[in-house]
Amino acid sequence: MNEDTANKPKKLFLSGNEAIARGVAQAGCRVASAYPGTPSTEILENIAKFRDTVNCEWAVNEKVAMETAIGASIGGARSFCAMKHVGLNVAMDPLMTFCYVGATGGMVFVSADDPGMHSSQNEQDNRNLAKFARIPILEPSDSQEAYDFAQKAFEISEQFRVPVMIRMTTRTSHSSSLVDLGDFDPKPRDLIPYKKDIRRTIPVPAFSRLQRVDAQARTKAMREAAEKSPFNRVEAGEDGRSKFGFVTSAVAYQYVKEIFPDFPILKLGWTNPLPIRMIEEFSRTVENLVVVEELDPFMEDQIKAAGIKVASHETELNIWELNADRIQNLRSELLGDVPKVVPPAPAADLPRRPPTLCAGCGHRAVFYVLHRLGAVVNGDIGCYTLGANPPLNAMDTTICMGASVNLTAGMKKAGMKGRICSVLGDSTFFHSGLTGALSAWYNGTPVTTIVLDNRITAMTGQQDNPGTGRTLCGDPAPVTEIDEVVKAMGYKRVSKVSCDDLAGLEKTLAEAMDSNEPALVVAYAPCRIAAKLTKEGLVETDPAVCKACGKCFQLGCPAITRGEQVGPNRFRMKVDPSLCSGCRQCRQVCPFGAIKKVR
């Protein structure tokens, strides 16, 4: 096949996120905004490649991103925003009313769900939220569909004057396949001229009651459109068997197609409102209807509620990420013609390789000090959540973006004694730590907020934010200093201390927690990856001086390794030069001065 297929039109090999970005640009979108969040981050990074046609930016949070897209839509432009699943929780407030007000220019957003929680704090099926908002859902199953659906989504949005949600998942966002871009030529569409219409755009009760009625009628009309959409189609099985027929969507379709090629499939790309009539007709052509979808029984419950019989089975499919193995287990149960797949448990004695804070990361110094101070630490969402792991063991809670500040406030209000603090990153502070800091100041709650200021949104892969001095497109931007922000709120106890100074950190953090006033400490150290400081210097241990006391091991630095054994469970320290970044942390921890700077 190699030679005769080599001359076919060239397709691009794109991840789902790269394909979405190109679809958005090709649709003539003028405005795009997002806050980074795995697995959605690369969408805006790729839209930035088309900055000449799409005015794109990092917002400080998802609510800001969605409201910016809403403003652009009402202003007559096609607009877009993207977020990870938990980001939609933050953006739900504007969404739940914009779905009444309605889009002028097409407004589309991506919710990138994370089944299996590869890099998230929870697992949520955001199709429920789009249904709650009575808006259409499109679910691509590969990169080609991501490109095609993104374009069609804008048309649907304008046709029904509603925002449209594209539901991606970690697998569709981060897997790559070939995409035919067609005549790819992104150009911004002309603005639809703005006409003031407050009966639509100001949903006071008298107006919104009418819009509520419209929303009801619109759901019917959208369902009719979904019934006829080419995104929803029946695929016959390879040998025409009809004992089972499958209703499926998104990447789950790929697994069903792989494992059940011999059975008919109703492949749904437009899943809200659900094309119930199409499903009912399909169900009459098969003996047993089986629904396979990733996460909640979103379609299955609606199909059952419509009175359509769905075959029951014991194979659990409504938790974690699906894969072909799990669908093979379904086949094993339904047909018994394939064996069950039981992934072998990894041998218990294999050393694990968990993610760790990088060598020289400034966060480590703060957690080392907080551990020494015996503080209760309310953590947040970022690389620094790793401070909870041994040997640092310096985090007690993590809930969601920005929660750290308010959890401390609640603990203080509840009368909890002892040292308590909040720890969050610069980007997370801008995202939603700011409001909590203001609330604590207003109410006089003695919250100690420690901002791990590394001047980058690090965990999602080094994105810019209001502290970095650069925009999404790499243009210069003003730099916001967090200590100045809280001083403007009125904060009196504000300090800035380098993570390179362990004694200074310990003194400042202890004083802040022991004071009885709201305090904010900026613990400053640039992210070593972002600032290209992973090889800033190198240290080594003098084995003649090292007493094998083990203190340096408490840092949990990947460059600090066990050297010569000098007693039961006592080892001298040996630096791994391939990992050492040359920071000063271990030299300050060593009581004997055994660690020397080499360069």
Add this chain to the structure above:
Amino acid sequence: MKTVNVSLVGVGGQGIILTADMLAKAAALAGYEVKKSEIHGMSQRGGSVTSQVRFGSKVCSPIVQVGRSDTLVAFDRLEAIRNAAELAPDGKAVVANVDLVPITVSSGQQQALPDIDARLREALPNVLLVDAMKIAVEEVGNERTMNMVLAGALSKTLPIDEKYWIEAMHELLAGRKAKLIPANEKAFALGRAAV
């Protein structure tokens, strides 16, 4: 044709994603349908990394079923043992003779495997051990080309012509990285010769 499955495993920072990209591009250039999958959530270094590539006349699932990988490429021996169950009974394992010490061992939380050599042979009896790091350092003079040595070894196990691999490499290293092409080509050729 039957879909060909390749799993690439190792440690963050070893160049696994780039190698998977090169394989996927080479397969596409050879006219196959191809899908690639990877998980890159927590971006910190030092964690286990897996990428999978599937190619053939029609590819559905972007991920490979357990025990169905035709080739398992491991950039580290411990990761080869950890992922041995990915390999099909008649599959080939291409493993770099490299041992990166996990932080759980260097920090004393867990014991190193005392018999890694025996454990590797037990888990993957027909393993093709490649001195990828040694070749990269001593013969190419650039330890960062270790992934291309493995790519060269991998290429010998797959039905994709060498010219497509080279073309894919040139595409991936276009622009500022173009000066790295000669060293990478040399590493790739040495990898092919090593198996």
